[in-house]
Amino acid sequence: MGVPHLVTAEELEHMGGDARYELVRGELVPVSQPGGEHGELAVRLAVELANFVRPRRLGTVYVETGFILSRHPDTVRGPDVAFLSRERRERYGGRIRGFIPGAPDLAVEIRSPADTLAELSAKAAEYLQAGTRLVWVIDPIARTAQVHRPGAVPSVLRPDASLDGDAVIPGFALRLNELFAEPE
Secondary structure (H helix, E strand, C coil): CCCCCCCCHHHHHCCCCCCCEEEECCEEEECCCCCHHHHHHHHHHHHHHHHHHHHHCCEEEEECCCEEEECCCCEEECCCEEEEEHHHHHCCCCCCCCCECCCCCEEEEECCCCCCHHHHHHHHHHHHHHCCCEEEEEECCCCEEEEECCCCCCEEECCCCEEECCCCCCCCEEEHHHHHCCCC
16 A cells, blocks of 8 residues: 555645545545535625725635645645735735635634534634634524634634624624524
């Protein structure tokens, strides 16, 4: 039996086809296509964040964009929604064409029916270890959110609570009831 080929971030970036993958320590991990509720929540949250950060020139909001969290072997994760501060983005010299070389300041994962909270908590820990300052795990099934911060026990927000940008996106707040509200 031979040594398995570990895939690099560059190889993942150049893969074609309809399949979606993330890269975890050099190994391809299939990622399922999100459903309607998942996509709607991702867009709603991304729009709220973008409408807050853009006029304040705080940074950039991304949807399903690859971030290189580690190298040798490479790990590339694509959070459902992410925020990269202006300061961190400027290190890369403007618009970034490929995967972003580093962790986002905020990573948001939205639970799909096939996801377990344990899997999403492990992913949140990966983001934090790579330098992410805040992770929100949104659970539309329970209508809650887990908030992960470096060096702290995750907290769980109930539907009447608000997502808070903390020091990462100062002044941003969004009530979970608004996020989970039925479309008009």
